[in-house]
Amino acid sequence: MDKVQTTPNINKERIKQYLTEGKRFDGRKPDEFREITIETGVSKNAEGSAKVKIGKTEVIVGIKMNASTPYADSSAEGTMMVTAELLPLSSPRYEAGPPRFNSIELARVIDRAIRESKFIKFDKLCIKEGEKVWTVFIDIYSLNDDGNLLDAAGIGALVALKNAKIPKYNEEEGKVLFGEHTDKNLPLSEDIPISITYHKIGDNFIVDPTREEEDVSETRLTIGSMDGIISSMQKGETKVLSVEELNTILDKVHNSWKNVFSKIEKHLK
């Protein structure tokens, strides 16, 4: 919308009041996600791609691959790089220019959720030991920001990876044949690492905040987990969490994972 883009103080008060009764502005329960819709293969020149909508929030994620020299300490393993751009197209709050902290953090949190969960089997992305391995680029762009870009980006990355086909590679010349794909999928784990961000508003916790709710959020904790096992975490913003609060969140992790997994499962086959 136009210039009125901050959340009015009276709304912030109202959001907090509502939450003490377990209610939200759009009628959702505190632990309820908005509707998630997923489209795959949305950018045909990418090895894999996905558009994820959570409510009015929308992200697009594309996978590209290239052959590169492996790191010395893991000479038979593929590598990965995650970038994120909060496009000025997606919100009146974003401006053109070098990446700001939010986009860097977003990329790093998604990077860890995927890397630490061993979702990509890097040992199977070796072309020639010590010489050539595959690098997987995961590039994330926001298309419309109405809150919770982080979780949307995480889902987008998973689905795009699942959707990807490995490009053809000319061994004699040692070159990737860009634009030509094998019918081989990326080597991925069966376990699905989903990042879910919990936001603290007053004394209450919610998932999947709208932009307005994000504006009231005092602190947040992103947990990347797969079916009960946590593999990455990030606490953001300046307010503290008590041990009890952290325990409350930890008790929610498995259910939140199952809830989101059930909504995206059919796109991960």
Add this chain to the structure above:
Amino acid sequence: MTNKEFIRDDGRKFDEIRPMKAKVGVVDNADGSAMFQFGKTIAIAAVYGPKKMHPQHAQNPKKGTLRCAYNMLSFSVEDRIRPGPSRRSTEISKITQWALEPVLMIDQFPNQVIDVHINILQASASTRCAGINAAIMALAHAGIPMKNIVSSISVGKIDKQLVVDVNKYEDSIFDEGEGATDIPFTFTGDGKISHLQLDGKISPEQFKEALELAKNGAKKIYEVQKKALKESLGEK
């Protein structure tokens, strides 16, 4: 000279535009937005404003400022490009502004700025044309007053043959005979030229032919833009 029976690598006739799609209202946060697609080339544009120009020293007290930013997503092409601006995108951003500004009535927005953000989701040649086509629809959607809309199209010359709406093969792979020439044009609704570039080799006589082809192609694009704008508000 132009062979009217010529069939292109993708099966099109010389004056046939790839299947087009257009849609208004694709970015909820924006004041105006649109998508325009030529075959495998997809552009989306979002408009924010008119709004106050910051910093103040950049304000123009005589008229509003149009600021365009063209950007290709890293995975929109076969060979990944590094995210962020490049010399190419900087030039196209400016070309886009020049293509659009002649029809916009922005003298009524002194000290204000209209931001147009164009992103190429998928690229297969003619991305600047798709971007301009999406941008003018987004500007109309944002309620910006304008004399006319603009329509952008490329004409190519492959060897001696003229073709409209160049695809990726005609743009960057073809290299037989006289090679490939790419001429993107933008026309205002009343048939004037607001954008013109050329890369390659062509005689002035054949250029005149190319111009005629482009003019006719732009009319078809205009119809697609018009239809999308009218459908977006539920007109039956």
Add this chain to the structure above:
Amino acid sequence: MTNERKLVIPGEVIVTGNDYLPGEGTEKREKEIVAIKYGLAEESNRLIKVIPLSGVYQARRGNVVIGEVENITFNGWIINIGTADNAFLSLTEVPRYVNKDGLDEVMDIGDMVVAKIWGINKRGIDVSIKSRGLGKLESGMIIKINSNKVPRVIGKEGSMISLIKDETNCQITVGQNGLIWIEGKKIEDELLAKKAIMFVSENSFISGLTEELKKWFGGGEKIK
């Protein structure tokens, strides 16, 4: 031209002939009246206008708007009403005496206010809170719709908004700039009012919208 409203795009000829006058969103070119904005063309008394259905709010004299206090000066408040130029509320436009040192006690940065536009000129937009129903909003919630949908939300002679107020037991103030204030006694009432307004805004092209809204309220869960 018939009475039927027609959707036009910029550059499109709306009518030909010297019998018509060009109004807002149009201009005369030779014998033709041409749209310079995207929206609905309509004619009344030979005057042709284009009414935009999208885009940013255009301030008009007499409009009641809702805005946020963005800054305080020595003699008034700077109010963001969603236009490129902020509005100014002078302390002389407040219906009581205000001490020059105590402006922030009356309204502080971040407060929301209902105000009326009384002047638009080169220096900016002047607003007042001197009439009934205007002033600072102490509680409740604000929702935002596109300002071009406001006439539908209000309805003919306020019929639509009256219906929503009656059905939801909420107090509602609709700002012409698309900001709407809602306050009810219960959370459920406010959420229902919000949904009803969104229903009207999203279905603003349907004819007989008041009847549709009545059905919507009656049907309870029949939400799009």
